[in-house]
Each structure stands twice: as C-alpha cells, then as structure tokens.
Amino acid sequence: MKTPHIDLKELEEQKKQNFLDRLKFIDQYVQWMKKQENKTWSTQQKKITDKK
Amino acid sequence: MEFEFTKDGIIFEKVFNDLDDFVFGFMEILDSGNIGYVIVSGYVSILFGRSRSSEDVDMIIQDLGLEGFKKLWDKLLETYECHNTEDPIEAYNEYLKTGHAIRFSLKNNFIPNMEVKHPKTSLDEWVLENRKKTVVNGKTVYISPLELQIPYKLFLGSGKDIEDARHLHTLFKDKLEKDILEDFTKKLGVGEASRKYLK
Numbered sequence: 001m002k003t004p005h006i007d008l009k010e011l012e013e014q015k016k017q018n019f020l021d022r023l024k025f026i027d028q029y030v031q032w033m034k035k036q037e038n039k040t041w042s043t044q045q046k047k048i049t050d051k052k
Numbered sequence: 053m054e055f056e057f058t059k060d061g062i063i064f065e066k067v068f069n070d071l072d073d074f075v076f077g078f079m080e081i082l083d084s085g086n087i088g089y090v091i092v093s094g095y096v097s098i099l100f101g102r103s104r105s106s107e108d109v110d111m112i113i114q115d116l117g118l119e120g121f122k123k124l125w126d127k128l129l130e131t132y133e134c135h136n137t138e139d140p141i142e143a144y145n146e147y148l149k150t151g152h153a154i155r156f157s158l159k160n161n162f163i164p165n166m167e168v169k170h171p172k173t174s175l176d177e178w179v180l181e182n183r184k185k186t187v188v189n190g191k192t193v194y195i196s197p198l199e200l201q202i203p204y205k206l207f208l209g210s211g212k213d214i215e216d217a218r219h220l221h222t223l224f225k226d227k228l229e230k231d232i233l234e235d236f237t238k239k240l241g242v243g244e245a246s247r248k249y250l251k
Binding site: 019022023026027029030031033034035036037038039041042043044045046048049050051 | 053054064065066067068069070071098101102103104105211214215218219222223249251
C-alpha cells in the first residue's frame, strides 16, 4: 500500500493549533458555566464524567 | 453559577458525578477520624466543573504514626481495597514512609483510585498546612489553594494540565490572591507558560 508523504512541520503546526482551539473552547465553556445555575452545568458535567 | 467565597474557603452546590461521590465518600472517613489531608490533583478542576474525568485522585495525608495509620486502614478497608499490599505495616513502612503512594479503590473496582501519600517536599508540607476548605452540598473537602494549583498545573505541563490551569484561572481569576499566585508562578519557573496560556 502506498502511504502519503508526511510533512511533520505541518502536523506540528496542526497539533499546536488544535491545542489553542481547545483552550478557546475551555474559555467559552467557563463563560457558559458562569451564566448557568450550578444544577445545569453540573448535570451536563455528570453526563460527560460518568460516561462508561 | 453560584460560588460563595468565605474567609475559610468556598461553598457551593452541584449535582454530584460518580467521581465526586467516590471522593466525598473517602473524605468522610478521614474527617470522622479528624485526619489532616489535602487533595492536590486534577480533581480540583473537576470539582469546579471541568468537563473531564480522571482515573486517580492525588491526596497528601499527615503522618499518623504506625498505630494511627493502622486504625485508619481498618476503617478504610470496610469499604475500600488497597492495590499495593494487604498489610498495613508494609503500606506504612515500605510505601508511605519511603515517599511512595498507596492506592485505594472501592472494593471490586480498580478505578477510580485514591492515591495517598505523605508529605515529602516543602511544597507538600505547605499545601497541607494551607489547605482550603470547600463545602459542596454540605459536605467538606480540603483542596490545594488555587493560587498554587494553577501554576503547579503549568509546571506539570501536559496538555491536560495546561487545560486544567486555564479552566481554574478563567473561572476564578477575579477571586485569586494575586501576590501568592505570582510568587508561586515565579518559584515554579512558569512565568512564560503563564503569560502564554493564562489570560
């Protein structure tokens, strides 16, 4: 099977960008949390953390 | 979002997830024995809403001496099992006293673990002495001060750790004691990471 050429520099750049996007997502999530009642955010958190 | 900040710590309500139930169940046993402990791991950010789970929760407990530890061991083993050894003397002498952690889980469960260790460094001693009381749904847990937790997460430096730091900092930046935060940021050598990752 022929495999593609891999540009490691390009992948590193993509990894870095994905991480910065994750951090932006965390900011958005926290801003959302701040506007919610505790019951709302913690119920949604429970759905993620308790996933088996 | 409603967090109440008092002189002693933080009070709030939340819907407990399975990891919260595990942690608060363990802490009830420590509190009933009036044992000094502090939670220092990523669980601190999960407690405050971070959308991830964890297979282990790190805590530091005061050195109770062998006899005190054996009493705690007997109480813990009514509900939990230790994954390192079945012998409390070995757990105390070969693990805790030599700076290694012992891991407990609910009986017949391998995860999540409570990873228990004695204070080993000056930072461990400090965090145990300066732990912050957090009361959730009327139940108490003692956690690392956020002014240490945030730069320490940057010091650990994995993607997950940096995300934990960002979460706590974004959530509580107006409540943090800036001079303590800056002091730990400097002492842990994470000034550059702080400028890069914390807004």
